[in-house]
Amino acid sequence: MRVKTVHEEKTKGICNLINSRKAEGILIKHSSNVFYIAGYSGEECYLFVSKNGIVNLYVDGRYYERAAIETENKNINVKCFKELYKDVALNLQTEFKLKSGDIILFESAYFTYEEYFGFNSELKWLSFIPARDILLKLRCLKTAEEIKNIKQAIYIAEKSMAAAIKNIAEDFSSENKISELDIANQYRINLLNMGSSENVAFETIVLKAERSAMPHGIPMSNNIINDGKNNILLCDFGAKYSHYNSDETVTLFYGTPDIKFTDIYDIVYSAQQLAISAIKPGLRFCDLDKIARDYIDKKGYGKYFTHSLGHGVGLDIHEYPFISFRNEDIIEEGMVFTVEPGVYIEGFGGVRIEDMCLVTKNGAEILTTITKDGIKNII
Numbered sequence: 001m002r003v004k005t006v007h008e009e010k011t012k013g014i015c016n017l018i019n020s021r022k023a024e025g026i027l028i029k030h031s032s033n034v035f036y037i038a039g040y041s042g043e044e045c046y047l048f049v050s051k052n053g054i055v056n057l058y059v060d061g062r063y064y065e066r067a068a069i070e071t072e073n074k075n076i077n078v079k080c081f082k083e084l085y086k087d088v089a090l091n092l093q094t095e096f097k098l099k100s101g102d103i104i105l106f107e108s109a110y111f112t113y114e115e116y117f118g119f120n121s122e123l124k125w126l127s128f129i130p131a132r133d134i135l136l137k138l139r140c141l142k143t144a145e146e147i148k149n150i151k152q153a154i155y156i157a158e159k160s161m162a163a164a165i166k167n168i169a170e171d172f173s174s175e176n177k178i179s180e181l182d183i184a185n186q187y188r189i190n191l192l193n194m195g196s197s198e199n200v201a202f203e204t205i206v207l208k209a210e211r212s213a214m215p216h217g218i219p220m221s222n223n224i225i226n227d228g229k230n231n232i233l234l235c236d237f238g239a240k241y242s243h244y245n246s247d248e249t250v251t252l253f254y255g256t257p258d259i260k261f262t263d264i265y266d267i268v269y270s271a272q273q274l275a276i277s278a279i280k281p282g283l284r285f286c287d288l289d290k291i292a293r294d295y296i297d298k299k300g301y302g303k304y305f306t307h308s309l310g311h312g313v314g315l316d317i318h319e320y321p322f323i324s325f326r327n328e329d330i331i332e333e334g335m336v337f338t339v340e341p342g343v344y345i346e347g348f349g350g351v352r353i354e355d356m357c358l359v360t361k362n363g364a365e366i367l368t369t370i371t372k373d374g375i376k377n378i379i
Contacts, residue, residue: 089122160190180219201238230255249354
């Protein structure tokens, strides 16, 4: 018996979604979803998947050769358009024999009004039905190849950040002053030297002292790290390898940490470990979030934990599943997501500890490898 390819399995899953909504097919625009299905990494394209598993990729003629090469051996039909809405609509109508009232799903989260209006005007006898984020739950179950790519992205990111941080320790007391932005820029250079597909998976966060209380602050050139003072350094960083992302946060200390920082660090770490140890198929995401949140609240810092516990990581740096009190979906084997509790106190600083986890049949495998079971001093 012939074993189905990964591409065929993905297409089958999409067809099941299409048929469950009694549609003829789905128009896809989001670049990550196009790559997931067809293996094409370009922009300026549309993908149509029919209810029977026929996959057409519509590209501007300038990108035809690239699209043909990237989708080779995947049973993808690459087609050129000159007049976008007219040409795509004509092909859909003639190839799939669409009738009045037939349903076409489209990715409403990613289509502009102009695009919706353009296709709807050319195919006005059809019913265009929004299908917001229809592929996210399919994408959240990672294949072995996807996990391999994520692990390589993690390896590149960790090595690159370790090398960047090392510069602070070596030059801590020198006249060569190193800023938050210097570390972020050096990290980007290290990523490219290590083989990252792009210079960053997202904008690197490097924040010192009280600025670490901003969960998504921007590194600045005038914030000097090696100023000889004891303080916090929060680094949130990622890499991209073969289109797949990593995401990790470490909170470091340069000099001798005070008791308040030590206590907060231990609380955040314990909350994270409680949550990770509870991960298993069948548990609701809202319950996982509650485990970490309740622990931090019990220790008196609940109001300073201001974001959800984590998020999925894959082709997008933030993707389904989202680990929050609102998500009552259940955890499934094969999911990859972050666990990243944090405490952020204005005027003092913040602590966030973030690891990526793979759900196994028995629990969770921590994919990130930097140990976080104690405060790491730069010097």
